[in-house]
Amino acid sequence: MDVLGFGIVWVVLSILGEMGVRVIIHNDPMYYTASNIGLMVESAMDFLIVVLVPIFIFVGLTLVWSMIRFTVKRGETPTLPEKFARSNKWFVGSWVIGSIGINLLFFLHPTASATEQFFAMENPQAAANKQAIIVDVTARQWEWIFSYPQYGLTQTLDANGQDQLELPVGRSVKFVLRSYDPYHTYDQYVDVIHSFWVPSWGIKEDVIPGEARSIYITPTKITSFAQNPMSRVQCAEVCGPGHPWMEAPLNVVSSSQFAKWIQYEKKLQSGLG
Amino acid sequence: MAQTTMVPAATRAPKAGKRNVMPPVLRGFLWAAIGFVVVNTFVDIVDPFRGHPFVTGPSATFGWVAAVIGWLLGVGVWESVALPLFGYKDRWHEKSTGWRRYFEYSTDHKVIGLQYLGSAMGGFLIAGAVAMLMRIQLMSDHLTIFHYPSNYLTAVGIHGTIMMFSVANVALLGGFGNYMVPMMIGSRSTAFPKLSGISVWLVPAGILTVLFSPLLGAWTTGWRGYEPLASQDANGILYYYLGVAALTMSTFIVGLNMVTTVMFRRAQGMTWSRLPLFAWGQLTVGLLVLIWIPEIQTTFVLALLEKLVPFNFFAATGSVMSYLELFWLFGHPEVYMIAVPAFALWNEIIPVMSQKSLFARDWAVIGLVFVMMLSGLVWAHHMFTNIRNSELLPFSFFTEMISIPTGFAYMAAIGTMWKGKIRLTTPMLLILMSMFNFLIGGLTGVLLADPMVNLQLHDTFYVVGHFHYTVIGSLVFTGLAGVYYWLPKMSGRLYNEFWGKFLSIVLFLTFNLTFSQFFLLGLHGMNRWVPAYPQYLQPMNFEVSIFAFFLGASFLGHFIHIFWAWAKGAKATENPWNARTPEWFTTSPPPRYNFPVEPEIVSSLYIYGSKQPVSVQFPAEQELAATKDPQDEGGPHE
Incomplete structure (x- = not known):
């Protein structure tokens, strides 16, 4: 129930966030870019922002969600279940593999791709x-x-x-x-x-x-x-x-x-x- | 491991003394002054190259060493450590009550912890006041309150140096490390109480050295002491090196003490798999400290000699890049010395406040350990604008990968809060705010880890915004959360929940309004270390300054509230949060040796539920023995 609700809110907010990102990218997050290297930097930055926004919304939303959904009133002593789950292989597995995957993605693109592009631009033999x-x-x-x-x-x-x-x-x-x-x-x-x-x-x-x-x-x-x-x-x-x-x-x-x-x-x- | 021979010192009747002619701190200042003048004069006499002034570079350096020794002896090391070494009877009587014990040498890790916390708070207020001056200057695009740009640069250097070496490295490590870690592992003392009692007094010495360094002339390098620029600076830079030497030595001793204490002083049943998260954090940071602090101290000794002799190691005729490499080799692990205890504290407080078992504990610990190990492999991302092109990719690889173990702290925290029974108290609120701020700090860091984007953002206000988000976001917010969380333990009193929350919300808003705009300023072309800047950046800087003043005020508000609660707050019960870690299984504030007898840990410390097992027990036999134990026969130090 909470997982589903969270998922829906996350997707909706991410869509809104990405719409905001389009506006930022349209207006140049670097304010003003006027060189070949600058354009490359700008596109690397745009890509990173596009991927980071849903991540930001995901983690930020868990904090807000916990604050709203899982708090107890002051002085209230809730009845605790006999035992709490101390692990969840789906959550842990997707978090660990997901974070490794996203970081490998970032390293391949834009880090390695843009850096290689930069090396090509800096090659004295280039035409x-x-x-x-x-x-x-x-x-x-x-x-x-x-x-x-x-x-x-x-x-x-x-x-x-x-x-x-x-x-x-x-x-x-x-x-x-x-x-x-x-x-x-x-x-x-x-x-x-x-x-x-x-x-x-x-x-x-x-x-x-x-x-x-x-x-x-x-x-x-x-x-x-x-x-x-x-x-x-x-x-x-x-x-x-x-x-x-x-x-x-x-x-x-x-x-x-x-x-x-x-x-x-x-x-x-x-x-x- | 058990030390049942120890008995609270409070039971000993302190002999009325005619010993203390003056308060130890005052005597420390006096002996420091005498030491400085005597040795300074001596060096003047023997120095064949002395210049005109009475205080020259070499004489100030040697005089400083004598002053620090005088200061340490004066605060009590003379009677308690130095004289006994020569065979004299130990005449030092450690006070076990009253505020005066915080202003002299002590071997009680709780007193030492509060001394560290107090010093860190003092450093924070001083460096914060300097930051306010900087923000007043930056309200306009030309020089106003600073009459010469060197003065502004010196202010930047003092702000950064004091904040890093005497607040960030001190509050959670020396402060809560000393106070809480022995109790959290069920120990009745730390491994090196005397050494620790001495080391804490190096912090005020270091702060004052850095603060008054401009008396020897302005220095322009910022907290990094960058060479070869430092070679042009006046002798003030010497007191930067020396002040940092005192502060880092103190941190080093804390690291040594914490690692040894966690390894060898754990109570029965405190296995590695039960070790509290915060103790894990201290252990990993302690190892970082033991590895990297000697490295930066060596570098600063080289820089000091470069200046005094001079050697020209790092000048244009030497190897300019070597200093940068050596500095950042330490400089990035330093960031994790700050952040790791904060990550650890998140997962210490969250299970308690969520009344829910800690989720994925193993991953939380793995995260801390891997952050520690990777942190030594990423330093050159501070140097993307000057290293060889071939070095860009390896360093950006490790820099990006370090976010994976960092993320484990979030994973454990989120998993713990999910469907928990969260009590949204002030410490919990501050932890959530800290996690939010550090999230922004971390994600903006992803952009900086990309070498191409870094080439634009490096050395701009974007970077300044980024590291203020990570350092204030992690350390200061979490440190405040720690103060509120442990306040009932340390003082036996409770804070006011309304004021705690209100001030935290104000702090959160003003912090974000101030530093989020740093990103925009940086992207718009505002570079660092400038008291004057192009006119088009002035409106936003003006506005940032206004928010910064409110931010400063909200910190003050927190400190006033904490002091008020400490003295006048409502009486707290012994375990107001129903926490399960051992520090809560004793009176508040705890007695001299923490527990009546050494506790035994009998189950995991982070299991909650209606059928949660007991976590800490006191062996009945020992308890009985302890009540019969005769008066303490040994010296006051165990």
Whole structure:
């Protein structure tokens, strides 16, 4: 009786929950996603939420159900049965096998599948990556320095002299990440761990002193920091008092716009030079 | 195993003494100050590289060691342990009544347990107050009450360090572990009462060390002491290492004492298959502590020497990643040191309150043991953003699998409640709330265990929300449930059911309203360790802060209610819940040596029903012998 009632309520609530999940997925649970990796992360997250919602409702409902159905009034001494069941092979069996099954499912998909997809995206031999724009990223306390070696640009700035990252949409970018301070190369303590994070791209990678790491990303949306503040490079690992302000605006533009910007930066650099 | 020679110390007439010139705690502070000044000055004199200030890094370190020794001696170790070691007569007289015994060295595991609980509560209030300051700061997107970002980062570090090492590791382990576990296994004392009596005093020493660390300069690393950033920090970071050393040493001794006590001090008939769930929890956590606490202590000694010498183990010229690996190698088992006693306590309280036999007990125990074993295999999921790609999948595999044994705690709890006769008392309500909160903590953790999703969520407020759900959800809610559940045992008094429930509901609502929004903030791009952040995140942060203040107030309300009940609550009967575990088969509060004679366990402790068997018996012969036993001839420590 209770089992049947519980089952019906669970199914009804799960259906309602999944309808809610559709709305969340439609509106992007990550708020704003604008890269190939981000889209993959988003679909992994969507899948996990879809499977987790009925589980959440199941366990949550058992707690509420027990509170409503199985409580006795204060001071009441109920007559207890002679013996209580101390095991139930159907419940225990399905719980143990079910939880193992769900976890194996999660490991195969989305964990292993998305990770393999990520490895494929990061393969330097992939067709898209052979044409990648290279951006050398130097993290120092507290600044992101972007240089475009293919265009001979050593540090790209906006009109106010602030570091700026600008990229064409739909083209693979190879970021080479290093943490060192070009202005204080004599100081062995000045290099700390930073983390290269673009919230709208759905990925971050720690920048470790003494190591050069690379990551390939393809921006998928034309956007700018002014348009959506999630479009920014943000340090995500605590790196000292300047950590909150270790950010740089990211603009993703059309390829013609990008070519104009490169010309502008070249002019700026020679003017400074 | 039986120790029938022990007789309650209360029967001894305490000699009126002119010994105590001043209260032990005050003397502890004085001796600590003397120790610090003397050794600090000595190091200044002999240090060939001393700097200008009177207190340098090395002098503060050695001075601290002397201060802690002075503190421990001052609270009573001098008369009770140190002097007898040299052959002097033990002149320490342990008080068996009165509030003063809680403010000096004691070998009574119940006094020690309350000292641990009190220290944890003190640490919680201090770190909670710091959290309130952080939330005031985060109400606006630029610096307001903190004038320099380092100060904010130091506050974050103090909040995290005190909460983890002196609340999470202390409340259920040192507190209820010391107080309840010996009684739950039918023992009249713990295995190492003297050591335990000393170790509890390391907790206030550690809390104060961390709290006052900014006097030596700000430190910016958070509770993890991340290298190489720590190499830039002022000497304040030294007191982070030292404070944590004191706190972890205390936890280590608790673990040693609990494991030994559970293994060797069980009463007749307390077989492994009858061992109370909470004792199982303490045993598994004790083993985790014995394995992993030495590891982090070694790491922090390396970090301390890195700073003092300096060695450059972990700086850019050394091996940067080594510190991260070493820290998280401990860091994840730490999470289960916090959570496992909570899982155990769920299944301790639920059968009692449901008046129903514990369901699938074996699975509940298997869950605890497997969580303990797997917890050492998952650490690198804290490092998905910096480990090699080839390491992503193995670590995410074990991380996902650890939810299986964790789920067994839920399975046993749900199976027990189903068709039970649940008394929805305050402790039961808090357990249900704890299970709900930890469910959210666990399910949001599934997203973090996926390496690709983790690359987005790592180091954001999503993670902050996740671990506050798991730690507050499991430890704090369950800890409060434990306090309400055992309050009649510890104080002989009952709390007020209306206020208990009302405050718990307020706590539950404010907790969820505060921390559920952390997930949204994180998804929206709010990173961690920031006193200032982009403007678009300000409205939600403002609102979170408001709820956080109410959350803080509801904790205060609980503490006030508990203190009130302790002093003024209605008198409780000896076994108000009709529980079957041995701690309820003695007076409330229990006498010095817990039971008149060692009890005998004669049936399973979790069987309920109209024909439930008797669980605990006192052998009549021994009882008779005990009443005739002459005055205690031995020293006060057994």
